[in-house]
Amino acid sequence: MPNLPFRGWLTFKAEADGVIAGRILNRLTQIPGVPSLWLRYPFGSVETRVRYGIFDRAHYAYCVYAAADLAKRLGLNSISAIELGVAGGRGLLALERIAKTVGDSLGIRIHVTGFDSGQGMPAATDYRDLPYVWGKGFYRMDVAKLKAELSPDTELILGDLKDTIPSWIPKGSIGFVAFDLDYYSSTKTAFGLFENDDSSTRLPRTYCYFDDLIWPEHACHSEYTGELCAINEFNREHDDKKLSPIHMFRHYRARQQAWNDQIYVLHDFKHPLYCKNITLSSEKHSQLPL
Ligand SMILES: C[S@@+](CC[C@H](N)C(=O)[O-])C[C@H]1O[C@@H](n2cnc3c(N)ncnc32)[C@H](O)[C@@H]1O
Numbered sequence: 174m175p176n177l178p179f180r181g182w183l184t185f186k187a188e189a190d191g192v193i194a195g196r197i198l199n200r201l202t203q204i205p206g207v208p209s210l211w212l213r214y215p216f217g218s219v220e221t222r223v224r225y226g227i228f229d230r231a232h233y234a235y236c237v238y239a240a241a242d243l244a245k246r247l248g249l250n251s252i253s254a255i256e257l258g259v260a261g262g263r264g265l266l267a268l269e270r271i272a273k274t275v276g277d278s279l280g281i282r283i284h285v286t287g288f289d290s291g292q293g294m295p296a297a298t299d300y301r302d303l304p305y306v307w308g309k310g311f312y313r314m315d316v317a318k319l320k321a322e323l324s325p326d327t328e329l330i331l332g333d334l335k336d337t338i339p340s341w342i343p344k345g346s347i348g349f350v351a352f353d354l355d356y357y358s359s360t361k362t363a364f365g366l367f368e369n370d371d372s373s374t375r376l377p378r379t380y381c382y383f384d385d386l387i388w389p390e391h392a393c394h395s396e397y398t399g400e401l402c403a404i405n406e407f408n409r410e411h412d413d414k415k416l417s418p419i420h421m422f423r424h425y426r427a428r429q430q431a432w433n434d435q436i437y438v439l440h441d442f443k444h445p446l447y448c449k450n451i452t453l454s455s456e457k458h459s460q461l462p463l
Contacts, residue, residue: 379441
């Protein structure tokens with residue numbers, strides 16, 4: 174046994190156990206069927222399950238967890254998690270469950286909001302909306318059916334985004350936004366969420382998931398149409414706010430999945446909390462002893 178004080182030994186042992194458990198989980202989750210079995214019987218901490226993507230909509234779970242963790246480090250007690258484009262509601266219901274699980278685990282109140290026309294896709298505006306893939310009336314919602322399933326705490330805001338977004342006030346700082354509106358034009362309108370002069374309406378770094386960067390293959394997604402075009406224009410139009418993927422994000426993941434490349438962060442450089450140091454004193458990378 175190394176000659177360490179008792180607490181030091183305990184920390185050393187816990188870290189060693191963690192490394193061994195991590196190696197075993199890395200191997201196990203490569204075996205086909207194991208992640209879905211784990212999803213069915215969800216043992217282990219929420220943090221571990223987020224790390225291995227053991228959630229219905231692992232991408233939502235990653236972003237909600239990262240946003241709630243950021244809020245906690247900043248000393249905030251609530252955030253908002255939003256789905257833009259709800260359709261039948263499977264994503265919003267998954268988000269609701271994730272918000273409850275993560276919120277209970279981290280002690281952060283997570284308010285959930287879904288935005289949708291309620292009547293399916295509006296008409297495409299021009300070629301940038303990829304009208305050769307999507308069209309008016311796709312993905313209609315059964316409003317009564319969805320409302321009956323949703324928790325009374327979840328907000329479902331119906332109407333065209335150009336009418337609903339400008340007047341909406343979040344109940345907690347926006348920490349996560351799932352963009353699933355298919356069109357360039359709707360995504361551009363949705364970026365209005367980030368235009369509020371009151372920066373407390375969002376975290377200094379807001380986690381975003383963009384659904385329509387991949388699939389269907391015949392969409393031939395490019396920087397000149399769809400969500401990518403809207404993101405590039407947003408970045409060109411804003412000096413102090415940028416939407417950026419997390420550089421080399423997939424290399425942090427225990428299990429690499431396509432959604433790793435669909436995660437962006439809205440950096441709000443002028444946000445009063447942007448530069449607040451969030452490294453905890455207990456985290457080992459704050460010192461580098463010999
Ligand atoms: C692909 S569906 C969303 C699917 C959903 N996120 C899921 O995971 O099941 C896209 C939705 O975006 C909504 N939508 C697109 N443009 C919109 C706009 N301008 N205003 C409101 N809703 C819009 C449509 O009504 C449609 O239901």
